[in-house]
Amino acid sequence: MRFESLLASVGHTPMVGLPNLSPSADVRLWAKLEDRNPTGSIKDRAALRMIEQAETDGLLTPGCTILEPTSGNTGISLAMAAKLKGYKVVCVMPENTSIERRQLLGMWGATIHFSPAAGGSNEAVRVAKQMALEDPDWVMLYQYGNPANSAAHYETTGPEILADLPTITHFVAGLGTTGTLMGTGRFLREHVPGIEIVAAEPRYGEVVYGLRNIDEGFIPELYDPSILTTRFSVSSRDAVRRTRELLEQEGIFAGISTGGIVHAALGVAAKAVKDGRRADIALIVCDGGWKYLSTGAYEGTLDDAEDALDGQLWA
Amino acid sequence: MATVSGSDVRDRPPDTGETPAMVIEVRIPTILRTYTDGARSVQGSGATLRELLDDLETRHPGMLDRIVDEAGLRRFVNVYLNDEDVRFLNGIDTELSDGDVVTVLPAVAGG
Numbered sequence: 001m002r003f004e005s006l007l008a009s010v011g012h013t014p015m016v017g018l019p020n021l022s023p024s025a026d027v028r029l030w031a032k033l034e035d036r037n038p039t040g041s042i043k044d045r046a047a048l049r050m051i052e053q054a055e056t057d058g059l060l061t062p063g064c065t066i067l068e069p070t071s072g073n074t075g076i077s078l079a080m081a082a083k084l085k086g087y088k089v090v091c092v093m094p095e096n097t098s099i100e101r102r103q104l105l106g107m108w109g110a111t112i113h114f115s116p117a118a119g120g121s122n123e124a125v126r127v128a129k130q131m132a133l134e135d136p137d138w139v140m141l142y143q144y145g146n147p148a149n150s151a152a153h154y155e156t157t158g159p160e161i162l163a164d165l166p167t168i169t170h171f172v173a174g175l176g177t178t179g180t181l182m183g184t185g186r187f188l189r190e191h192v193p194g195i196e197i198v199a200a201e202p203r204y205g206e207v208v209y210g211l212r213n214i215d216e217g218f219i220p221e222l223y224d225p226s227i228l229t230t231r232f233s234v235s236s237r238d239a240v241r242r243t244r245e246l247l248e249q250e251g252i253f254a255g256i257s258t259g260g261i262v263h264a265a266l267g268v269a270a271k272a273v274k275d276g277r278r279a280d281i282a283l284i285v286c287d288g289g290w291k292y293l294s295t296g297a298y299e300g301t302l303d304d305a306e307d308a309l310d311g312q313l314w315a
Numbered sequence: 316m317a318t319v320s321g322s323d324v325r326d327r328p329p330d331t332g333e334t335p336a337m338v339i340e341v342r343i344p345t346i347l348r349t350y351t352d353g354a355r356s357v358q359g360s361g362a363t364l365r366e367l368l369d370d371l372e373t374r375h376p377g378m379l380d381r382i383v384d385e386a387g388l389r390r391f392v393n394v395y396l397n398d399e400d401v402r403f404l405n406g407i408d409t410e411l412s413d414g415d416v417v418t419v420l421p422a423v424a425g426g
Contacts, residue, residue, distance in 0.1 A: 069424075121424035122424050124424070125424055176424075201400075203398075203420070206344075206345050208423060209345060209421050209423060211346055214347070214381055214389065214391055214392060215389075215390075216421075217392070217421040217422035217423065218391070218424040219390070219422050229403070230400065230403040230404075231399070231400040231402075231403055232395075232399055232400070233399075233420070234398065235398075
């Protein structure tokens, strides 16, 4: 497949069957390999779409600095696209994110501004909003509330999945900014009667929920619960266990959030088997495992991995 | 009931021969442990989430107001029944069974 540039190659990812994890011939799992994007994650789609929308709207002009709160992948995608397009990038990132993410951001030329571990991405969002107020020359694309984020998935991820799997009955993806689920889910709901849209949300260690007040919580502006059929909270232990199973049984080396998605998808699959219904369940492989090698998720006992991940933002 | 729970160990109390009381484990987030003397999880009973929360309020006064308001669950509070968000079940009226695990968490950002 030939493209004019790296940016033009974003998306068009393969979908592969998971014959060993699928419970039966009638209930099958399919993985969309979003790690096959230019910087290795699904966030390339949203980052590029948000930048191009901001250019169209006249918000981004050559020489501008993009400011974004991100736990990593979106920042990495923005940094790559910005480098090719001539913008600077400043990422506000919680300090409890993996070393590889920092290395990759630096490699593509982004500057990192660390926010405190306590409060996780909530805190990064708060700090970035404050910084944007103080310097009006900085352009915050704001992935949590930017309609171009979910539009990327409505326009590309959704149609690609439907084209590859017209018999789809369930779509399972991770819930972070909610962009993937909102955009892909909305598209699939419009085209597949009765489809179930299932969210897998990471349940982190306690420090990440270390808010001062329960009313400081955060819900992305993009989130529309009416798109979802249901939503599961997946512990780091279950996510790591499934990440390892995906590697062991299907040969797919994925990041930890993908393990969480596989966990939810297997729950959905088990229910379909129990109810005697056929199912074609599409799930998202968000990124590869490379960025998480240092977390210890892929070696030692599950207990060790769970301890090592406690307090880390692994999705 | 759909569940993806596969790893939860559900310890049940020993059989005393009396009418078995319903026991539900409730996991409490750090921010609400001022109401539980620092305990990470407490036990309660109730046929629905509403009854369970009312039961907890008798031993942990003040906690109920932090979880619910007149409209139901507070906006930034998420409650999961065996890992599934109760807003997609029956909300505050979600039915509970003996051995269920209820997790309360504040809403936080991902991405």
